[in-house]
Amino acid sequence: MNHEEIEEQNITERYLLHQLSAAQSALFEEHFVDCPVCLDRLEDAERFRSALKPLANELAQPAAMPGRRTVWPRAAMALAAVLLAGLFVARDVNLRSELEASRASATAWRERFQDEKNKRSQFIATPHAAATFFLSSTRGQESADSDPVNPVKLPTGIDWVVLALEAEQPQPGTLRAKLLDAGGRGIWSVSGLQTGPRQALSVIVPASILAVGNYTLTLERLSPAGAYQPAGSFRFVVLSAP
């Protein structure tokens, strides 16, 4: 994780808004906890959001927040003081405006909820096809240049790919799986996978993220100290993709 990536993907804000996966959050935490630049950014974003909250209603009404701040001369300020009595009337107007803004906000949320619900229903109603591939773990002595032991040919018309991981001695615990492309960049990850005794593990990834090329699926186990430790590596090559 580098600063360019963090800025491009709005990692700072998405972290604070809980919009990152658990794996992405953990990765970012490990970076920022010791990075003064990211700590400044995070604290600025935290304070900004916190200070923005009480102004949300004003912000929802463009007329209430002029584009440029007007600097009032003292005379105008004095005049404003005379008009203070009018505030009692204005207060009622403000309350109405706030009510309208709240209603607008509630409507936006309702629409968003309905939208998400429709998407979910659509997903459930649509039949999905998956192809399963059994991956053998990659040994330490296998060099980066040697032929991968797990060739994968993706058939057309599939939405998902099931990667069934062969392990000699599966141990119960909490695992994290990461899919890396040929350049070692993470393209998918899932954490918090629970395995029991004598359970085989499979992960399901969207077929759309796999193009022809080399990939490595890594498994990491959560240690009692709270850190993920390497637990397995499965290299595979996608020979054909629709």
Next chain:
Amino acid sequence: MAPHPGRSEQEPLPAELVARILAGDRTAEEALVSKYGRGIAIILRRAANGRAVMDDLFQEVFLRAVEKIRAGEVREPERLSGFLCGLARNLAIDHFRREALTGSGTESVTHQQSDPGPGPLDQVLQAEGQEFVRQTLAELPGARDRQLLLRFYIREEDKDRICADLKLSSLQFNRVLHRARERFGELYRKAVRHRSPEQAKSVKNQVAGNFKE
């Protein structure tokens, strides 16, 4: 990972800190808090998600960390950051789970203090923060940018959706976010610099050390 820009050359390396704590060096424990305190506070505030969190949780993270280091449980000292983050996350999850189980969270294993509400300094900081937000927003070129900030930060809407609705590219979105955050930070830091040393210290402690949003 490449060294972080902005990090002091004299800051101890993680493995060095672990070794010094193992050797019983008390100053290394202080250095541990000094080096990782800000980051751990952010992790805890985020886990708290607006709930009041007491200083006890922050202290518990570092107490446990030192205990584990002393007991030789940190097997990869160079990955001390990951260890501390994991510990903070787990303690926070455990704390809030216990709090939920005990109902109102009045008493649990750790001591819950009632939230007395914002103190005078909190109120000043809040008012000041809002003024800086107003200034930042007033410097934005249009209503669209303000809508973007509202929808992203407050309504917590998805970036893609906001971009599609406001007809913005990802780059334009990032620029607005970046500009607003940087400008706000600049105003904030300028105000902190202009305070007296006592005020600045007090404000810094309030902002970095307290766990109220």
